[in-house]
Amino acid sequence: MLTEAERKELDHEAEHYEHKQALTIEALKILQNHRGWISDDSIKDIAEYLKCDPSEVDSVATFYNLIYRKPVGKKVVHVCTSVSCWIMGSENIEKRFQDKLGLGYGQTTGDDQVTLVRNQCLGYCDHAPCMQLNDKMYGDLETDASVDAAIDDIQAI
Ligand code: FES
Incomplete structure (x- = not known):
């Protein structure tokens, strides 16, 4: 579940996009910033927020090499x-x-x-x-x- 701070940041970023789904990469960056990496739960949280299928978010996360799908160091x-x-x-x-x-x-x-x-x-x-x-x-x-x-x-x- 998104925290209040995460949702606030996503809402702020969403103001710059006509379609919410165009926000996928930014949403991944925001959650990674808060959580350190992108877990399956993070994928689901973003998909829920963007009202799309988790597989769509996952395919972007997997393609973009600055998004980490496993825990990483500082x-x-x-x-x-x-x-x-x-x-x-x-x-x-x-x-x-x-x-x-x-x-x-x-x-x-x-x-x-x-x-x-x-x-x-x-x-x-x-x-x-x-x-x-x-x-x-x-x-x-x-x-x-x-x-x-x-x-x-x-x-x-
Ligand atoms: S080949 Fe371009 S930076 Fe290494």
Whole structure:
């Protein structure tokens, strides 16, 4: 069930849309912001609010890679594994996370601080290989030292 704060935010956002269903992505972001991730219950709550089928909301949630369908840590690090980054050695980024934090793709540290996910092109190809935390890009991660420095920075944030 939506909380009062969630409903208020959804109502406010809905004012910008002629059709409520066009609000699906924003609704997912709002609930994720409040709940940390999008559970099946969240999908149902949104569908009820938008008066549509839960499968429609679920298909948007599954397609949109910044919507998390599993619990995640406070910091979700997106590593680009598309071709430019792969050629430049993106596989080493996961290896460094594995060595330093015991973390592979789709996993979260035991203290729920960091989740590592793979992603398609982050639009930072001229600094391949790269990764992203929120709005912060980490590029030119070609050496162990550069990846380790980025991991240290992420942990310090
Ligand atoms: S291929 Fe990695 S940012 Fe574009």
